[in-house]
Amino acid sequence: MQKQRSYQSYLNRFGWLCVTPAIVLFCLFMLYPILSSLYYVTQKWRGATSTFIGLGNFVRMLHDQVFLQALGNNFIFMAVQIPIMVFLALFLAVLLNQEVQKLRGPLRLAIFLPSVTSLVVVSVLFRMLLQTNGMLNNLLIGAHIIKEPIGWLSDPFWAKVTIILAMTWRWTGYNMVFFLVGLQSIDPQIYEAAEVDGASKSRQLFQITIPLLLPVILFSLVTSTSGTMQLFDEPNILTQGGQPYNSTMTAAVYIYRQAFLVNGNFGYATALSYVVVLISGIFAFIQMRLLGQREPDK
Amino acid sequence: MSTVRKWSLARIISIIILLLAAAISIFPFYWMVIGTTLNPNDVIKGVLTPGKEFMLNWKKAVSTYNLPLYFLNSLKIAVLTVVLGLIVNSLAAFGFEKYPSKARDKVFNILLLTMIIPQIAIVIPMFRLFAFMRLLNTHAAIILPAIMSPFIVFFMRQNFQMFPTEIMEAARVDGASEFSIFWRIVSPSMQATYASAAIYLFLGQWNSYLWPLITILSENMKTLPLTMSSVMGAYTIEYGALMVIVCISVLPVLILFLSMQKQFVAGLLGSIK
Numbered sequence: 001m002q003k004q005r006s007y008q009s010y011l012n013r014f015g016w017l018c019v020t021p022a023i024v025l026f027c028l029f030m031l032y033p034i035l036s037s038l039y040y041v042t043q044k045w046r047g048a049t050s051t052f053i054g055l056g057n058f059v060r061m062l063h064d065q066v067f068l069q070a071l072g073n074n075f076i077f078m079a080v081q082i083p084i085m086v087f088l089a090l091f092l093a094v095l096l097n098q099e100v101q102k103l104r105g106p107l108r109l110a111i112f113l114p115s116v117t118s119l120v121v122v123s124v125l126f127r128m129l130l131q132t133n134g135m136l137n138n139l140l141i142g143a144h145i146i147k148e149p150i151g152w153l154s155d156p157f158w159a160k161v162t163i164i165l166a167m168t169w170r171w172t173g174y175n176m177v178f179f180l181v182g183l184q185s186i187d188p189q190i191y192e193a194a195e196v197d198g199a200s201k202s203r204q205l206f207q208i209t210i211p212l213l214l215p216v217i218l219f220s221l222v223t224s225t226s227g228t229m230q231l232f233d234e235p236n237i238l239t240q241g242g243q244p245y246n247s248t249m250t251a252a253v254y255i256y257r258q259a260f261l262v263n264g265n266f267g268y269a270t271a272l273s274y275v276v277v278l279i280s281g282i283f284a285f286i287q288m289r290l291l292g293q294r295e296p297d298k
Numbered sequence: 299m300s301t302v303r304k305w306s307l308a309r310i311i312s313i314i315i316l317l318l319a320a321a322i323s324i325f326p327f328y329w330m331v332i333g334t335t336l337n338p339n340d341v342i343k344g345v346l347t348p349g350k351e352f353m354l355n356w357k358k359a360v361s362t363y364n365l366p367l368y369f370l371n372s373l374k375i376a377v378l379t380v381v382l383g384l385i386v387n388s389l390a391a392f393g394f395e396k397y398p399s400k401a402r403d404k405v406f407n408i409l410l411l412t413m414i415i416p417q418i419a420i421v422i423p424m425f426r427l428f429a430f431m432r433l434l435n436t437h438a439a440i441i442l443p444a445i446m447s448p449f450i451v452f453f454m455r456q457n458f459q460m461f462p463t464e465i466m467e468a469a470r471v472d473g474a475s476e477f478s479i480f481w482r483i484v485s486p487s488m489q490a491t492y493a494s495a496a497i498y499l500f501l502g503q504w505n506s507y508l509w510p511l512i513t514i515l516s517e518n519m520k521t522l523p524l525t526m527s528s529v530m531g532a533y534t535i536e537y538g539a540l541m542v543i544v545c546i547s548v549l550p551v552l553i554l555f556l557s558m559q560k561q562f563v564a565g566l567l568g569s570i571k
Contacts, residue, residue: 011397011476012397012399014393014397014476014477015393015394015396015397015399015402016393016402017393018389018390018392018393018394018397018480019389019390019393019394019402019405021385021386021389021390021446022386022387022389022390022409022446022451023390023405025386025442025443025445025446026409026412026446026448028427028442029424029427029442029443029446030412030415030420030446030448031412032423032427033420033423033424033427034412034415034420034423036423036426036427037419037420037422037423040422040423040426088319092315092316092319095312095315095316096316103313103316106320107316107317107319107320110320110323110324111316111319111320111323112323113323113324113327114323114326116548116551116552116555117326117548117551118504118505118507118523118547118548118551119505119507120505120507120523120526120527120547121526121544121547121548123527123530124526124527124530124540124544125326125329125330125544127530128333128341128342128537128540129326129329131342133342133343134342134343134344135329135342135343135344136344138343138344139344169322169323169326172319173323177563226414226416229416230416230417230418232418232507232508233507233508236507236527237526237527237530240531251418252416252418252508255418255422256418256421256508256511256512259421259422259425260425260512266422266425266426269422270422270423273416273418273419273420273422274419276416276418276419277415277416277419280414280415280416281414284414
């Protein structure tokens with residue numbers, strides 16, 4: 001009995017030994033930064049020294065038009081880009097699933113391919129593609145679709161469109177693959193039964209396919225929302241740090257600029273990042289509720 | 299019935315739409331390869347037939363933009379992160395899963411909870427921490443925080459769950475030590491899991507931009523993403539040479555994807571930050 005207990009405690013010690021390296025790294029590079037940010041957020045920086053200002057950074061934020069605009073842009077990108085992308089991905093997945101047999105593999109591979117590029121590569125490519133005298137404008141003018149070149153990178157409205165185009169190109173195939181996996185797990189007999197009952201194709205889509213795919217669609221919404229809330233690489237490279245006139249400024253780009261480029265004001269930037277955490281947390285909470293406490297698939 | 303469906307209008311339209319989507323998806327890849335052979339003006343104008351300047355662009359990428367150095371920097375950082383990350387995270391996943399304890403489960407839940415914290419929220423205190431440790435402008439600054447990944451621990455733990463505990467018991471009876479059970483029995487049977495985790499860790503580092511942008515200050519320490527973004531910020535841009543850098547930075551990921559599609563998709567699943 002005594003021997004049994006000491007063996008159990010040996011196993012327990014070995015368990016701790018296994019997780020220790022991970023926990024040490026976690027404490028250093030996750031827990032400590034989180035805790036120390038509680039200090040930074042109350043400080044106002046002047047050069048290398050800082051003074052305590054309590055909640056002053058949060059008060060300042062309320063009058064910061066650029067930050068409010070940046071948050072607004074995050075929400076615009078979410079509200080416009082995510083629905084377009086999810087719809088497209090779903091549409092392509094449904095077409096791939098029922099209309100082609102031999103072509104399915106190659107087509108899926110091709111449409112997924114943008115997912116192998118990094119966000120930096122996407123930004124660099126689209127910035128070359130969308131110059132005022134660039135390829136896309138030349139193509140559109142050549143086809144007589146437009147007369148004057150579009151200012152993809154210089155016009156506040158079109159710059160937003162540019163970011164949305166780049167994100168959609170990068171992520172549609174990625175989401176489509178998950179939808180396709182979801183579609184293939186639906187039992188074909190359900191459709192056969194619907195066919196016998198005389199349900200039209202569109203009715204099958206809205207009353208069978210979409211309800212059964214809902215968990216996968218929600219998963220894609222969760223990841224896309226949190227990704228868009230942190231949008232950084234594209235506006236920082238593609239539209240040169242949120243240009244023109246802050247029309248593509250996002251919260252992440254603004255925080256980065258406040259902390260590391262413009263002011264070196266770490267306290268204020270930390271306070272701004274708290275807002276991003278809070279908003280992400282609210283979204284995550286709502287979406288978890290929608291998923292109904294479902295266990296993650298993996 | 300089947301012959302009618304085969305050539306219905308709806309089917310033809312569907313195929314056209316899919317082919318169009320595939321063409322739009324592939325086009326930039328075609329363009330980046332063609333771009334490596336063109337002079338800068340033709341890259342921007344949108345010439346789509348191969349030119350004759352590949353060697354010139356290659357030389358510019360190598361000498362003007364120092365491509366080999368940045369490629370090796372990126373590779374070194376990614377490979378070290380993968381190796382250390384696999385060891386640390388798989389060991390942790392094994393400990394959490396195969397040696398059940400309430401205390402460790404609480405720790406595990408805390409790890410999971412921090413997964414929702416966006417990167418931008420911790421880069422400022424992290425920057426202060428690395429400044430304090432005098433590790434700014436080193437590759438260690440990029441590698442160290444990326445080794446431990448709560449997502450990978452979670453992912454590997456799920457997979458360790460499927461490994462039968464009876465086999466571990468049998469090995470104990472045969473006198474195997476706990477560590478050799480992990481190293482010689484459990485790990486070798488989980489190759490697919492390790493491959494997915496390795497791909498996830500590799501992609502995260504190979505593509506990482508924000509954190510290196512903050513920590514790396516000197517030219518010779520840069521990674522490929524930093525190089526591409528600083529080339530884009532210059533006054534005159536050698537677009538042909540830039541296309542060479544773009545191709546080189548896409549290539550390893552493309553090879554990984556084409557050679558291990560299944561593990562790649564599994565590894566990607568968690569990689570939206």
